[in-house]
Amino acid sequence: MARILFAWELGKGFGHLAPYIDLVDGLQKRGHQVVFAARDVGNTERIFGSKGVVILQAPCMMHNVANPYRVQYNFSHLLHNIGFAEARSIFGLVKAWRHIYKYAQADMVLFDHSPTALLAAKPYKFKRIVSGSGFLIPPASQPLPLMRYWQQYDMDRLAKEEAQLLANINRVQEGLKLPALPSVSAIYDADRHFLLSFKELDHYPDRPDGNYVGMFSPPGHGVPPVWPGNSPRKVFAYLHPFRQIGDLLGTLAKGNFSTIVYGPEIPETVKKKIDSDRLVFSNQPLDIKHVAAECNFAVTNGTFGTTAAFLLYGKPVLAMPTNLERVMVARRLVAVGAGLAVRQDKPENLPKAINTIMTSGKFAEAAKKFGSRYAGLSQQWQTEQMLDAMEDLLGVAGQGTTPRSDNTKAKTAAIMGADAEIPAPGTPPRKGRRARHK
Template sequence: MATIVLNWELGAALGHVARYLPIALQLRERGHRPVLVLRDISRAEAVLGPYRIEFLQAPVWLTPVFGLPPDLNFTETLYRFGFLHPEGLLAMAMAWRGLWELLQPQLLVFDMAPTALLAARGLGIPRLLLGNSFAVPPRVRPLPRYRWWTSGAGEQARLAETDERSTRNCNTVLQRLGAPLIRQVADLFEAEATYICARPPLDVYGVRQDGEYLGPINSLNMGADPLWPLGDGARVFAYLKSDYKHLEPLLNAIAKSRARYLIYAAGLPEQVRKRHESEHVTFSAIPLRMREVVKQCTAIICHAGGMTDIALDHGKPLLLLPMQMEQTMTSHRVEVLGAGVLLPIEGNPAVLPRLIKRLLEDGHLAARAEAYSRQWPSTDQTPAVARVVDRCETLLKHADLAAET
């Protein structure tokens, strides 16, 4: 039996836990001990407790960083999580190493965990990197710009300087740790195996010829079965954040629509729910079984996170409401596909009724979403999970052989 630690450091909500859960379950079925080290454990017991999966709190960067311009790429985003100054970065790396020292893993898995990847250099423990396309950036210098749909004129010098400074900071830490240095920020993402949990057309950085695409891995059967409002209107599922800045205008627009809505918004205040619930608008207080939701609905409203992959795999058009850059990048990929509409972060919420009307009535959106789903006729994620677990066991065997020689 091997101890395999699955690490998550950056991001929010349940997407990373939902990706790790089926992998952890299959690892355990094969006789291993999976331990999840998670950025956010606030809902971990609700998700993992029924399966008796071990989990621990990850080291996280808590100090706000002020005075930075909007991020141009992933390297600049890392500035906000400890990579701006080597002293704090060293402390984070040492915390990761201290945690692993307690767990004694034979294999490390990483999903959106750049500081953990830095800390793992030189330990001699096999590494498997996976995640959505944003979490696994291309191995280029500098890392790609976020806003690929704009010209980016005049940004290259800044991107080059950022890469050089971040590389110096990382190498200062690596020298203190006695670990191999990096030549560029992209080297942080070195691993013995790397998988992109996405379809090529939704890769936020563009299709990669050398990318190993697994397709999405989610926990589609986690949650309760959907209960829709009665009636004959189209069924629309909305997966929302309760802190979305345009939540009230959105719910007002939904109230004026003739469709039937089932809404899941974690942490939604009771007074908000009561104000907007009606004969054709129902709120769920608990997560729903996505496999059934996507079978039964006509369209989906969400913030362009993991729900996007699920929707398009099942041929459902989307209204996307991005709240941050990764979601914005995904939204523009969906827009290029012609399978959805979006309200940008800086967009005017007054257009929401028009966007909802188009979502429900524009046959081209539905047709493009259905065409996308036909490219991937199987939505069974079992082979993708098995491929990851098989590779984990291969890495463990190679490590055992190396230790014997």
Template sequence: MAHLHLCWELGAGLGHAGRLKMLAQALLEHGHRVSLSVRDLRHTHALLAELEVPILQAPVWLHDTVGLPPPASLAEILFRCGYLEAPALRGMVDGWRAMLALLEPDLVVADYAPTALLAARSMGLRTAAIGTGFSMPPVGRPLPALREAPAERLASSEARMLATANAVLAELGAQPYAHAADVFLGDANLLCTWPELDHYQRDGADWLGPSCVAEGGLAPYWPDGEGRKVFAYLKASHAAHAAVLRALVDEGCRVLAYVPEVAAGGVPPVISERVLYAEAPVSLPQALAQADLCACHAGEGTLAQSLLAGVPLLMLPSHTEQFLGARRVAMSGAGYNAALLAPDGDWRAVLRPLLNEAGYRDAARGFAARHAGFSPQQLNALLVERITLLLDGRHDARR
């Protein structure tokens, strides 16, 4: 059977590693050999511990790039990762090339890993890109704007990023990219989201559905008494996390909160008999099956599982990818995007419609009905099928 190398280069959080873990398990069950390289070995150690495969440190950019404005496109994100100048990028590419030469994979599967894709292209290796809509821009189109910016700036940044990538490919005797979007795409593109959650407006894409870990975690437990049940997955790094928990208490809710910093021994932000703090990650399917509302930072896995359970969302995005996802959910009517609400804002006024008006619940339940029957196992089967076709040379999924 084939050897597949699964890699993650950019982006924070455990979603990337979780997606690759599930794919690795499915590939192993089909008899393939698998190796991984991940951006963050420390925070993924427990998640990936049961995988009996080589897990390596991915080559990542370690240097600060000062003086750049907040990124307005994927091209400008890459400027912070070595794509400003070809000599800097060449060092990163050589690191990936050396690792791939040692591993000798038959296929490279890249989760938000453009430099791994570039290195594989320079070596003539087959590739697949996997991820949410954010890291996989529409094929053959200008890179989408992530925030308001002059058109001239967006075009200039895109051209510079593409020129840097192509300069390295030219040095290595490889074919150049035709479009900037190609830097993020592979020979096959495994788009793990649904149209309603896709960060970009695109037509006719092959949406396979979101990858979310549906197993593991603590069984949910709720404060005693009366009141709506709210599951809150919030981080202390968000300035409004305490204000949201306090507003939920003031609205008479019973809250099960997973705050990683509290689980690690930190001081709870709100002390109340109406709030219980989980000591470890909670089983989302079980918790959301009982919840009336989910408060979270709009990570795609949490969004997908909440909507599959028909539960509306209060979303507090912390970065651009989460903001775009929250905006899509808010457009569907299934949640409220609180990105622009100040920490000392009127959170109770935001919560009351989410808790009491039927529109949010109906929109979330409509989403659940449209995707009834979907499961992570179904997605993994699709992914293995597409990868098998690519390995057999019968798959053309650059779309």
């Protein structure tokens, strides 16, 4: 059958690996070979090493740029900061990725947060899929749209900044004797895009068109919750360290409810300062389905996967975001009406927010409405959608273990929109959908 290369260049953690566990299993069951070029080969080995997957080290930028944007307003600013500010740096990474492609001899490449790998792939004939959350796949426009869309920015200045970035990219193209790109967004042209998101939670709320395939947490992963005390009101918190985490934990500990906190990176010195018989720390990840069935709401740092998981189970979320990507998630959460957001530099607002989300039924109702819309969809459904689309592109449709049915198409319409259906290979793109740049 086919050889599939998964490319992961930027970012950290399991969020760039976990969404593909079932997909890799499905590809192997259908007879395909899988290769990974991963930023973090250690974590990739932990997840996929026993599955017979070939794991390579992805080429990565090893130094910081000299003049980074301290505040990033669009994705071009992010690309500038990760190395696209210097044509020489891009050139070296592109050449390294070309060696990866020569070795892998892939029929298809799936790119997760891999802009340089995508640029390097331009002259190759393999099929390409760009996959990730809405944040990682900016809508096509010139200049790229604002990430801080709620703030003002000089668009003429943004266009000039992006033009300089494009000039750096095209110096690399010229050095490789390849055609110039017409825009920065052309980097993300592909045969398919898998938006691991939901339209209501897309980081870019004005995206004109998107192939949403959802984001699901498989049930049964993790331990069941053991709540401290005997309060009927329960809160679950999944947190990463940040400057005001002590304030957040202290507020939760004082609440008239039972709290379980999962935060494997929270320092022990911080945990030891919390003295409460109503709050406990879990050393193991918990079964989200089980937790959601028993808690009143969840507290997160605005992490997309956890926020979406609790909304799918009909539970509201209180977000205290710690970076721009998570601020964008928090704003979508609030727009849906299924939660509240508190700025991390405003911990004094936490008690009121916690009381509001605990006592007002409107947040729970909005979360239940969100969950009801996607009831019946699952990670298995998502995996089948992605597998079928990949095999369509490879020209081996019909090899799947679960053929498409009218019911599956109905579910697809529910999540992607009433007029959405994964198009057949060669179908001209609708207005707003990316097509691979020729």
